[in-house]
Amino acid sequence: MGPQPTVRAPRTLGRRLAYNLLDATEIEATHQATLDVLEHTGVTVRSARILTLLAATDAIVDLERQLVKFPPSMVEAAIALAPSEYLLAAREPAFDMFLDRSRGYYCLEGGPSDIVDLASGKVRSPTSQDLIDATRLADSLNEISFLWPSVALSDVPPADQAAHQTYLQLANSTKHVVAMTTYNSRDARVVLELGAAVAGSAAALKARPVVSSFVCSISPLTWDGPPLESALEFAAAGVPCGVVCMPVSTAGAPTTLAGHVVIANAELLSGITILQTLYPGTPTYYCPFSAEMDLHSGNMDGAWGPGPVLFNLAMSQLGLRYGLPMSIGTNGTGAKTQDWQAGAQHALTLMGTLACGNVDLIASTGGIDNSRVFSLEQVLLDCELWDIAATLLDGVPFTEEYLAVSVINELGPGQHYLAHKHTRNHMRENWRARFFQSQTWQEWEELGRPDPRDAARKRAREVITTYVPEPLPDDVDREMRSIIDRYTTAGGSA
Amino acid sequence: MSDALIARLRQAVIDAEPDDALALVRELLAADVAPTLILDGGLAKAMLILGEMWKSGEVFLPEVMAAAAVFTICNEEIEPVLLASADHKVGAKVLLATVKGDMHDLGKNMVAAMLKMAGFDVIDLGTDVSSAAIIEAVIRETPAVVGLSALLTTTMPEQRSVINALVAAGLRDSVKVLVGGAPATQEWADAIGADAYGQHAPDAVRAVKELVGVLD
Numbered sequence: 160m161g162p163q164p165t166v167r168a169p170r171t172l173g174r175r176l177a178y179n180l181l182d183a184t185e186i187e188a189t190h191q192a193t194l195d196v197l198e199h200t201g202v203t204v205r206s207a208r209i210l211t212l213l214a215a216t217d218a219i220v221d222l223e224r225q226l227v228k229f230p231p232s233m234v235e236a237a238i239a240l241a242p243s244e245y246l247l248a249a250r251e252p253a254f255d256m257f258l259d260r261s262r263g264y265y266c267l268e269g270g271p272s273d274i275v276d277l278a279s280g281k282v283r284s285p286t287s288q289d290l291i292d293a294t295r296l297a298d299s300l301n302e303i304s305f306l307w308p309s310v311a312l313s314d315v316p317p318a319d320q321a322a323h324q325t326y327l328q329l330a331n332s333t334k335h336v337v338a339m340t341t342y343n344s345r346d347a348r349v350v351l352e353l354g355a356a357v358a359g360s361a362a363a364l365k366a367r368p369v370v371s372s373f374v375c376s377i378s379p380l381t382w383d384g385p386p387l388e389s390a391l392e393f394a395a396a397g398v399p400c401g402v403v404c405m406p407v408s409t410a411g412a413p414t415t416l417a418g419h420v421v422i423a424n425a426e427l428l429s430g431i432t433i434l435q436t437l438y439p440g441t442p443t444y445y446c447p448f449s450a451e452m453d454l455h456s457g458n459m460d461g462a463w464g465p466g467p468v469l470f471n472l473a474m475s476q477l478g479l480r481y482g483l484p485m486s487i488g489t490n491g492t493g494a495k496t497q498d499w500q501a502g503a504q505h506a507l508t509l510m511g512t513l514a515c516g517n518v519d520l521i522a523s524t525g526g527i528d529n530s531r532v533f534s535l536e537q538v539l540l541d542c543e544l545w546d547i548a549a550t551l552l553d554g555v556p557f558t559e560e561y562l563a564v565s566v567i568n569e570l571g572p573g574q575h576y577l578a579h580k581h582t583r584n585h586m587r588e589n590w591r592a593r594f595f596q597s598q599t600w601q602e603w604e605e606l607g608r609p610d611p612r613d614a615a616r617k618r619a620r621e622v623i624t625t626y627v628p629e630p631l632p633d634d635v636d637r638e639m640r641s642i643i644d645r646y647t648t649a650g651g652s653a
Numbered sequence: 654m655s656d657a658l659i660a661r662l663r664q665a666v667i668d669a670e671p672d673d674a675l676a677l678v679r680e681l682l683a684a685d686v687a688p689t690l691i692l693d694g695g696l697a698k699a700m701l702i703l704g705e706m707w708k709s710g711e712v713f714l715p716e717v718m719a720a721a722a723v724f725t726i727c728n729e730e731i732e733p734v735l736l737a738s739a740d741h742k743v744g745a746k747v748l749l750a751t752v753k754g755d756m757h758d759l760g761k762n763m764v765a766a767m768l769k770m771a772g773f774d775v776i777d778l779g780t781d782v783s784s785a786a787i788i789e790a791v792i793r794e795t796p797a798v799v800g801l802s803a804l805l806t807t808t809m810p811e812q813r814s815v816i817n818a819l820v821a822a823g824l825r826d827s828v829k830v831l832v833g834g835a836p837a838t839q840e841w842a843d844a845i846g847a848d849a850y851g852q853h854a855p856d857a858v859r860a861v862k863e864l865v866g867v868l869d
Contacts, residue, residue, distance in 0.1 A: 316810075411759060455713055456714065
C-alpha cells in the first residue's frame with residue numbers, strides 16, 4: 160500500500176497552463192455568432208411562468224411558440240451582472256471553495272444509474288447504501304473538493320431523489336454538495352430547506368451555501384420548464400445555481416467543432432441571461448459539457464476523444480472572456496471497466512483540462528461507460544491521476560537549499576545521497592504512487608500479478624468499512640429527517 | 654421510361670434530395686405508374702440499399718436520417734393514391750413515444766428513422782407522452798410494438814408505469830413493448846416486464862424484428 164495523506168486539506172490545481180486554441184479574432188467571431196443566434200433564433204422556454212416574467216423585460220417573447228429572443232445588449236448586460244467571484248461553502252471550512260479562477264476543484268461523478276459492485280465486480284442498480292459509501296470515500300479523499308450525487312437511488316422514488324440524495328450527501332461528508340437532480344421547484348425547495356438546516360438558517364445558507372444546484376439545457380436551444388423554475392428558486396434564495404449545457408455534436412449541435420461551440424455558448428448565455436435578468440447578481444457559473452455521436456450507431460460517446468478536449472479549450476477561452484466562474488468536464492471514457500482505455504482516456508482528458516486555463520470546478524471522478532456506471536475503484540485511480548496533475552502545477556523550488564550545491568560539493572564524485580540529511584529533509588516532498596505498481600517481476604508474479612485496480616479495490620473496501628465522516632449534529636440530523644418526512648408525505652412520493 | 658425514373662427516384666432518396674425525389678414521385682404518378690411499384694421499387698428499395706450501405710460503413714446514421722425524412726415526404730405523396738388503389742401492404746406498425754416528463758427525443762428519432770429504413774410503419778407520438786395518451790394510441794392504432802424511450806434516470810420509471818397501464822387497460826397481451834434510452838438496460842427491461850430492450854437505434858430495429866418475427 161502506498162502512502163496515504165495524513166493532513167486533511169483540499170488537493171487542488173494551482174497555476175494552470177493555458178493553451179490558446181482560438182486567437183482574439185476567433186473568440187470575438189464566436190461571441191458575435193452566439194449573439195446572432197440568440198437575437199434571431201432564440202431559445203425555447205417551456206414554462207408559462209418564466210415566459211410571462213421574461214415578457215416584461217427586453218426579451219422578445221412569443222408566448223404561443225414558447226420562444227424567447229434576446230437583444231445583444233440584454234445578453235451583454237446580464238453577463239456583466241453575474242458575479243465573477245463567490246464562495247461555495249463546505250460544512251468543514253477547510254474545504255470551502257472560492258471561485259476566483261485561482262484554484263481548480265475536483266468533484267465526484269453524479270447521476271450514474273448503475274454501479275460496479277465492489278465484491279462481485281458485476282454491474283447492478285445502486286441503492287442508498289451505495290451513495291453513502293461513495294460519499295464517504297469521497298469525503299476521505301483530499302483530491303475531491305465537492306460532491307455530486309454519485310448514483311441514482313433505485314430504492315427511492317424518482318420524485319424524491321433530490322431530497323434523499325442531498326440528505327445522504329450532507330450527512331456523510333463535510334464537503335460542498337451539488338444537488339444536480341433538482342428537476343422542479345419542489346425539489347429545489349426541499350434542497351434549500353435541507354441546506355438551511357445545516358447552515359443554521361436561510362440567511363446563513365445564503366452567506367455560506369453548503370449546497371448549490373445547476374440547471375441543464377436540452378440541446379439544441381431548449382430550456383425545459385420545471386428545471387428552469389427550480390433554478391429560479393435557488394436564485395430567489397441567493398444560493399448559487401450553475402448553468403450547464405451538454406450538446407451532443409452531430410445530433411443536438413452542428414458536427415463542426417465551431418458550430419458545436421456556438422450552440423453550447425448560446426445555451427449557456429441564454430440561461431445566464433434569464434437568471435441574471437430575473438434575479439440580478441445570482442451566483443452562477445458557465446459550465447459547458449459535451450459529447451459526440453457515434454456516426455454509425457447514433458450512440459452517445461461521452462467526452463473522451465480529441466474533439467471534446469478541443470471543445471473544452473475553446474469554451475474555457477470564452478468563459479474567461481466573460482469573466483465568469485467556470486466548470487468543465489474531464490474523465491470521459493467509453494470503457495466498461497477500469498482498464499487501459501479508462502486510464503488513457505481519463506489521463507488524456509485531464510491533461511487537456513490542465514491546458515484550459517484557470518477553470519474553477521472540474522468534473523468528475525468515478526464514471527465509466529460514458530458516465531452511465533459508477534465505480535468506487537475508479538474514484539481512487541482518478542485521484543491518483545489528479546494528484547499527479549496537481550503536482551505538475553504546484554511548481555518546484557529552485558532556491559539555494561533546493562539547488563543543493565553545498566550537498567553536492569560536500570559529497571563529491573562517486574558518493575551517494577541516500578544517507579544525507581538533505582535527502583531525509585526533502586524526500587517526502589516528492590510525489591509517490593499509491594496505486595501504480597512497480598514491484599520486481601518476481602514479486603509481481605508472487606503477488607498474483609496484481610494491477611492498480613486490485614490495490615484500489617482493496618483500499619475502497621477498507622475505506623467504506625472503516626472511515627467515519629464527521630457526523631451532523633443530532634438536532635440538525637433530526638430536523639433534516641423531519642423535512643424529508645414532511646416533504647415526502649406532502650404528496651411527493653411517486 | 655418508368656424504370657429509369659424509378660432508378661432516379663431511388664438515387665434521390667439515397668442522396669436525401671427531397672425536391673428531386675418529390676418531383677420524380679409526382680412525375681411517376683402523373684404517368685400512371687402503379688403506386689405500389691413506386692413504393693416497392695423506388696422508395697422501399699432505396700431504403701433497403703441504404704441499409705446495406707449503412708451496414709458496410711459506407712454511409713452513417715445522419716445520412717440514414719436524412720433519407721428517411723425524404724422517404725416520409727414521398728410516402729405521404731403516394732399514400733392517398735395507394736389507399737384509393739386498395740392494393741397496398743405495409744410493414745408491421747410500431748408506435749414510438751418518449752415517456753412523460755422527458756423531452757429528450759434524439760434517440761427515439763434515430764430509432765424511428767432506422768425502423769422506416771427497415772420497412773416498418775412508424776407512428777411517433779413525440780415527447781413527454783403520458784401513459785393515458787399511449788393507451789389511447791394503442792387502442793386507435795393497434796400497433797404490433799410500442800417503443801418507449803427515456804433519457805433521465807428520473808423518468809425511466811415512467812416506462813414501468815406505461816407497462817402497468819397497458820396491463821390495467823387489458824392491452825398488455827395485444828402489443829409487444831420495447832424500451833430504450835441511455836439509462837435503460839436489459840436488466841431494467843426484464844425487471845419492468847418489457848418484451849425487449851434496444852441498446853441503440855440499430856439494436857432497437859433488431860429487437861423489433863425479433864418481436865414481430867421478421868428475419869433479416
